[in-house]
Every structure is written in structure tokens, then in C-alpha cells.
Amino acid sequence: DAKTTQPNSMESNEEEPVHLPCNHSTISGTDYIHWYRQLPSQGPEYVIHGLTSNVNNRMASLAIAEDRKSSTLILHRATLRDAAVYYCILRDSMDSSYKLIFGSGTRLLVRP
Amino acid sequence: DTEVTQTPKHLVMGMTNKKSLKCEQHMGHRAMYWYKQKAKKPPELMFVYSYEKLSINESVPSRFSPECPNSSLLNLHLHALQPEDSALYLCASSLTTGHANEKLFFGSGTQLSVL
Numbered sequence: 608d609a610k611t612t613q614p615n616s617m618e619s620n621e622e623e624p625v626h627l628p629c630n631h632s633t634i635s636g637t638d639y640i641h642w643y644r645q646l647p648s649q650g651p652e653y654v655i656h657g658l659t660s661n662v663n664n665r666m667a668s669l670a671i672a673e674d675r676k677s678s679t680l681i682l683h684r685a686t687l688r689d690a691a692v693y694y695c696i697l698r699d700s701m702d703s704s705y706k707l708i709f710g711s712g713t714r715l716l717v718r719p
Numbered sequence: 720d721t722e723v724t725q726t727p728k729h730l731v732m733g734m735t736n737k738k739s740l741k742c743e744q745h746m747g748h749r750a751m752y753w754y755k756q757k758a759k760k761p762p763e764l765m766f767v768y769s770y771e772k773l774s775i776n777e778s779v780p781s782r783f784s785p786e787c788p789n790s791s792l793l794n795l796h797l798h799a800l801q802p803e804d805s806a807l808y809l810c811a812s813s814l815t816t817g818h819a820n821e822k823l824f825f826g827s828g829t830q831l832s833v834l
């Protein structure tokens with residue numbers, strides 16, 4: 608399985624943008640890039656996913672490098688509620704099991 | 720309704736006890752998952768059910784026994800657990816397991832302590 612590398616932790620100020628990086632240099636052409644986050648005392652929640660093009664939704668934006676070897680999750684204005692562990696995950700559409708396997712993630716701290 | 724409901728929220732059990740964790744969803748999802756999460760670690764996949772049949776068992780010890788009685792319900796039966804099995808047990812569901820762009824919806828988990 609292709610793996611992802613994320614910083615262990617990042618800090619941000621409230622109401623400022625946050626860019627969370629993810630490296631996936633061994634990504635295959637059939638891997639989707641997913642982001643989930645886990646707030647304290649909660650289960651993970653889906654944030655966004657993409658294949659090749661940049662994606663936007665109400666929660667965040669996903670910027671995917673042209674060679675797809677890295678991606679960045681962008682929170683446009685961080686709030687205290689965005690403090691969580693953010694997981695970047697690859698899901699291979701050629702793998703019939705479609706397992707969702709979590710890596711170690713990035714713990715985001717938001718300062719008021 | 721986009722909720723996955725897990726009960727109980729907390730459970731304390733002895734090593735000789737038998738208990739069950741319950742998970743329910745009413746989104747019409749046909750795939751359901753159990754994950755185990757130790758403190759400060761990422762969730763680890765345990766089991767996947769697809770259309771009420773067990774499709775993945777990630778080499779989980781037999782003291783954990785999953786059951787999917789219908790498409791809305793998922794149980795995890797626990798028997799003769801060890802203290803190292805203490806963890807947060809998370810249930811998730813997705814529409815199917817059929818495409819890599821599907822989202823998983825997670826419950827808030829059951830915090831299990833084995834004494």
C-alpha cells in the first residue's frame with residue numbers, strides 16, 4: 608500500500624488559514640487522496656477527498672500537486688473547533704477491499 | 720439522519736466477563752466496520768462487513784466476535800478479554816465497499832476498560 612507522511616503536529620492562530628501538508632511519493636494513478644479528522648473524544652469524520660484536481664467543499668479545500676506526490680489540506684479560517692488530528696489517507700480503487708487505513712496524522716493546535 | 724450510534728459509550732469489564740458492543744445506522748449503508756483505537760494512536764481496522772457478510776478480518780483474536788444481524792446493526796461480542804484490549808472501539812459505515820471514493824461515517828465509539 609502507498610504510504611503517507613505528515614508532520615506530527617502544527618500550530619495555528621484562530622481565524623488564520625492553515626495549510627496541512629501530506630507527502631505520498633509512492634502514490635499510484637488509481638489512489639484517491641482522502642482526509643479525515645478526529646476531534647477530541649469523537650470518532651473520525653470525513654473532510655474531503657480528490658483524485659487529480661483540486662477540490663473545495665464547505666469544510667476545506669484540497670490542493671493536489673501536479674505530479675500527485677503531495678497534497679495540502681487548507682482550512683481557510685481556523686476556529687478553535689478545528690483543533691483535531693488530521694489524517695491523510697490513500698485509498699486504491701484497484702484494491703477490491705477498499706480498506707481505510709489510518710496513518711499517524713497531524714495534531715493541529717489552534718491558539719485563540 | 721447521518722449518524723452512526725454506538726452503545727454503550729463506556730464499558731468496564733472483567734477478564735472473565737462476556738459483553739457486547741452495539742452499533743446502529745439508518746442511512747441505508749451496506750458496509751460496516753469495526754476499528755480499535757489505543758490512546759494517542761490512529762484507529763486500526765478490525766473487521767469489515769459487506770452486505771451483512773464478513774469480508775475482512777484483520778487477524779483479530781477470537782475473543783472478539785463480530786456479528787451483523789441485519790444491514791442496520793453491527794455487534795461486537797467480547798469474551799475473555801485481556802487488559803491490553805482496553806481501547807476505544809469505533810464503528811463506521813459506508814454506502815458500500817465498492818468504490819475508493821466513498822466516505823466512511825464513524826460513531827463516537829465505546830471506551831472499553833478491561834480490569
